[in-house]
Amino acid sequence: NALIPMLKRDAHFTVDEKARAIMLTDEGVARTEEIFKIDNLYDPANISLQHHVLQGLRAHHLYGRDVDYIVKDGQVVIVDEFTGRLMPGRRYSDGLHQALEAKEGVKVESENQTLASITFQNYFRMYNKLAGMTGTADTESVEFKQIYDLEVAVIPTHRPMVRIDQPDVIYKTQKEKYAAIVEDLRELHKKGQPVLVGTISIEKSELLSQMLKKAGVPHDVLNAKQHEREAQIVAEAGHKGRVTIATNMAGRGTDIKLGEGVKELGGLFILGTERHESRRIDNQLRGRSGRQGDPGESRFYLALDDDLMRLFGSDRLKNIMERLGMQEGEAIENRMVSKAIENAQKRVEGHNFEIRKQLLDFDNVMNQQREVIYSRRRHYMEAPDLEESLHEFVDDMLEDIYHPLTLSKQGPDPESVEIAAARLAETFNLALEPGQDIPPKEDLRAAVLGRFDTLKTAEPDHYREILRYFLLEALDKHWKEHLLNMDHLRDGIGLRGYGQKDPKQEYKREGFNLFQGLLEMIAESTVRQLSRLQ
Numbered sequence: 001n002a003l004i005p006m007l008k009r010d011a012h013f014t015v016d017e018k019a020r021a022i023m024l025t026d027e028g029v030a031r032t033e034e035i036f037k038i039d040n041l042y043d044p045a046n047i048s049l050q051h052h053v054l055q056g057l058r059a060h061h062l063y064g065r066d067v068d069y070i071v072k073d074g075q076v077v078i079v080d081e082f083t084g085r086l087m088p089g090r091r092y093s094d095g096l097h098q099a100l101e102a103k104e105g106v107k108v109e110s111e112n113q114t115l116a117s118i119t120f121q122n123y124f125r126m127y128n129k130l131a132g133m134t135g136t137a138d139t140e141s142v143e144f145k146q147i148y149d150l151e152v153a154v155i156p157t158h159r160p161m162v163r164i165d166q167p168d169v170i171y172k173t174q175k176e177k178y179a180a181i182v183e184d185l186r187e188l189h190k191k192g193q194p195v196l197v198g199t200i201s202i203e204k205s206e207l208l209s210q211m212l213k214k215a216g217v218p219h220d221v222l223n224a225k226q227h228e229r230e231a232q233i234v235a236e237a238g239h240k241g242r243v244t245i246a247t248n249m250a251g252r253g254t255d256i257k258l259g260e261g262v263k264e265l266g267g268l269f270i271l272g273t274e275r276h277e278s279r280r281i282d283n284q285l286r287g288r289s290g291r292q293g294d295p296g297e298s299r300f301y302l303a304l305d306d307d308l309m310r311l312f313g314s315d316r317l318k319n320i321m322e323r324l325g326m327q328e329g330e331a332i333e334n335r336m337v338s339k340a341i342e343n344a345q346k347r348v349e350g351h352n353f354e355i356r357k358q359l360l361d362f363d364n365v366m367n368q369q370r371e372v373i374y375s376r377r378r379h380y381m382e383a384p385d386l387e388e389s390l391h392e393f394v395d396d397m398l399e400d401i402y403h404p405l406t407l408s409k410q411g412p413d414p415e416s417v418e419i420a421a422a423r424l425a426e427t428f429n430l431a432l433e434p435g436q437d438i439p440p441k442e443d444l445r446a447a448v449l450g451r452f453d454t455l456k457t458a459e460p461d462h463y464r465e466i467l468r469y470f471l472l473e474a475l476d477k478h479w480k481e482h483l484l485n486m487d488h489l490r491d492g493i494g495l496r497g498y499g500q501k502d503p504k505q506e507y508k509r510e511g512f513n514l515f516q517g518l519l520e521m522i523a524e525s526t527v528r529q530l531s532r533l534q
Contacts, residue, residue, distance in 0.1 A: 003035055003053065004060050004103075015061055018311050018351075022057045052095060059099035066203035069100060074107060076100045079202065082281060084223065084247035114483045115476075118370065119363040121147050121356070135287050136280040143353055147360065163267070163290025166299035168275075168338045169331040177303040178208065180331060181273060182215050185243055189217050193265040194242040196256070198272045198285040199223075200307075205245050208273065212243070219243035238268050255291050267295035275300055275308050275341060277348045308344060361504055362490050365511050372515075373479055380471045390467065390530070393523035394448055397427060400520075402441045412438075427524060429531040448531070455533055467530065474525035482518045486511060 007013055012028030015021075024032065029041050032053055041050050065071065069078050070086070076097060078087045091097040091112055101108045124130055130148060137144065141152035171177040181197075188195050199205040202223045209221045222233045222244060237244040239259035256268055268289040276282050282300070289296030302309065380386065401423050405412040412420075420438055425431045428448050432438070439447075456463045489510055493503045 003032070004056050006035060007031060007057065009061065013057055013061075017062070017307075020058070020062050022054055022061065024054070052099070055095045055099040056102070058096060059103045063096075063100060064201075064203065065104065066206065067201040070202060071104050071106060076104060076106060082278070084202075113480055114487075115480055117483055118367070119360055121360045122363055122367045122370075124148065136283045139279045139283065139349075143356075147357070157293075159293030161290055162293065163286070163296035163298060165286060166297065167333050167335055168300045168302050168341060169333050170302045170304070170337055171331050172304055174303045174305055176331075177273075177301050177306075178211060181208070181271065181301050182211050182217070185212065185219075185271070186215055186217050188269055189241055189243055191265060192240045192261070193267075193269050194238050194240065194259070194262055195244070195269045195271055196237055196285075196288050197243065197245045198270065199245060199247055200274045200276055202247060204273060205247055208245055212245075217243055219245055222246040238262060240265070256288055258294055263295055266297055268297075270296070270298035272298070272300035274306050275302060275345060277308060277345065277352070279342065279345050279349065282345075302341065308348070309341070362507060365508050366486060369482075369511070369515050369518075373475065377472065377475055380468060380475065386464070386467050386471060389471070390452065390526070391449065393527050394445060396520075397523060397527060398441055398445055398448075401427075402438075405438065427528055427531070429528075452530065455530075466533070467526075470526045470529045471522075474522045474529075478518055478521045478525065482514060485514055489514065 007028055009015060011025065012031050013022055013024050016023075024041075033039065033041050036049065038046055038049075040046065041053075063069065067079070068081070069076050071077075072086075078090050078092065079085070080087055091109075092100070093112075093114075095111060098108050098111065125148070130150065137152045138154055144150045144152050169180070171180060185195060185197070197208065197219075199208060205221055205223045209219065212219050220233050220236070220242070222230060223246065233244060233246075234256060236242060238256040240262055242259075258267060262268070270286055270289045272282065272285055286298045289298055304310075380389070383389075401420050404416050405420055417438055421432045424438075424444070428444075430444070430447065490507060493507045493510075496503045496506045
């Protein structure tokens, strides 16, 4: 954490806000090596240090307090970017959460270990029947079809929709935009028309709240910090003269009832302070107004230095704005510009869809493994007799130990015999005398199973439950490790593309090898523990 202020943006590291990635420059690598007094940051011995440096930089330069997370009761709590709600108990992985805790000066908790993981897509696919209902599915119809093979049907509204959706107004800077928003809110409040103001983060909602306080405009704030008052704030948001500032948690899925005389004033006015990356979120905000045939109005206020415009707005859009020769404080209202902004959103949605699709492609490999492991776990929990599984383990392991001894026509060499003897001692707790020949495989199998039968005869019920416990313990322990190994494999697999190899095929191939190793470790752990029972 002390290192981060010593590294300067652009000189020591570069930031890609679109991809949420940070790269050290050559100068940054040299500076880090100098600070930590090491010769080579990329030496395998320093891989952990390199990881911590990059996560620290991400925490400071890509993740913002009151935007991506808040600090509450001495803890870093993630804010869901789509719903605007807090997600207590959720933590960023790979040391990022610890980096944020260090940045905010709160207690740094230890890294959580993943016990199980599944993508939402594969989770939903586990249901035999799948359906859903939402007011904003139409913009995602392609994804519903490709991922879930579900058609999106648009049902006509119960009553005609009379809300007026005004074209966006665009300013040169956020400063000019917020000044115009405050002025328009003052006018709407004076008129008595209730306004719901949508912001994209807690930070922006609090900034606007401070500006309205200075301007003397009474208002309520609804964000993840005030979520306890959500029901009350939403219930009163449609009353005459109300101004409510909200993040995108704004009473989603609820009807904001209009107070007396509000219909005559034009209904609830929705004022969006920024376009979200997803059109769906913008539509959800608009959908707070004009429900059940009520009148309403909506308008978005944008600036050229908004995140969406800055990161994804095309050069063509910027050129149009420059040609129009806007003066300070001047806004333009242009359908063509609004269309260009919508296209920018479509590009972001397409980019995010590709990320989800790629994640799903990788998780489909994991899903096959997951199904095998969960099926086995259920069998180990519920089967009255697990002897068959144990016998299979013993047979497979003996085959693995004895196979190298049969490769040479001249018979096994001393080194192979020594390795086999060591493995028999380690796995089955069967120590051979120095120089003793390896017994025939069938004799050894009979000896191992005979020992297990003796244990079983002495205490049949106790033995059965101990075997079940050993199986479940081995499966859970090694599955956790396997999830971590598969994560590491996925993180680095993209580099295979530089070697003219398909990363997805490589992931499948190596993932299969890791899974075979997992099954062998479960078998070996179980047999080893059982062989040491007296």
